[in-house]
Amino acid sequence: MVGIAVGMLTDGQNLNFAVPIDILAELLSQRPQRTLELGSLLEEVKGLQVQQSEEKFSSETDSPYQKKQTELETLLNNGVGEAGGNADDLLKVAHVAENINVDIATVAARRAADVRPSPDAYLLLANLLNAKYA
């Protein structure tokens, strides 16, 4: 196994794209992601946000800033999983994720709106989509 396909170009003359397997190996080698109760998980996110704000911004993947960003996104993705089909929990995750990763926040908000349609869920989803595409 040498890679995992992730997509293709519509006009790409049969070019498809795959992530090399070493990136998967690196993901697998990371310390196990703890299963946290959602409240604790979101608290950890907030703590990490504070730590990240004390780091100098850098777009370099290996920078302390981006490593914190990766940790934050991992925690938030876990939060989405932990929230499952609970609309309230999904909205909590979406709100926390709003300023960290719009894509994750959008997933959580969209799922919340699917589970239990509500003005709050749709408004948040609309704001997130606006932030993403505007």
Added chain:
Amino acid sequence: MKRLLIFAVTLSLVHPSVVAQDAEIGRRIYSTNAPSVLLLYVQSANGQYVAQGSGFLIEGSRIVTNAHVANAGKVFVELGPARVPTKLVRMDSKNDLAVLSVEIEMTVKPLTLATTRPAPGDLVFAITNPEGLERTISQGVISANRELEGKEAPTSLYSDISRIIRGTNLQSRRLRGWHRGGNAH
């Protein structure tokens, strides 16, 4: 830059460093690896199956798929007549990877991860479930190893696999939405 469409792709790149384009290689790779390529179903919050994807089994009853598959809802793996729920273990959204686990003992052989990166020109095979057509193999080559910069994958190394779907009887069908959840050998 042209838009990179991201699909629920678990491309199973079966790569031996081979040169000969012998059909025997494809047959061997398929027979050895195809059983480990799994069909995934994504269930929405209201209990409806809304998408399909592919995954492949690795050690420890873990299944690798794309993050956007795992993000689409509750993921089930089809095992014979049953659809077994999975649990999210790891996720790497930047590289569109997710690792799931199932709480049953899997009888199929887990795939082994390569320890070296293929080079441009290397022959590769993809085994995937395009549009639910289970365990479809395609042949291609590594077109290039390159780093893409952008919002979706800021620093990830990607391999172009050209001609990956050429040679399948599905080629003439629409390209968009194809190769959902594939993995590459």
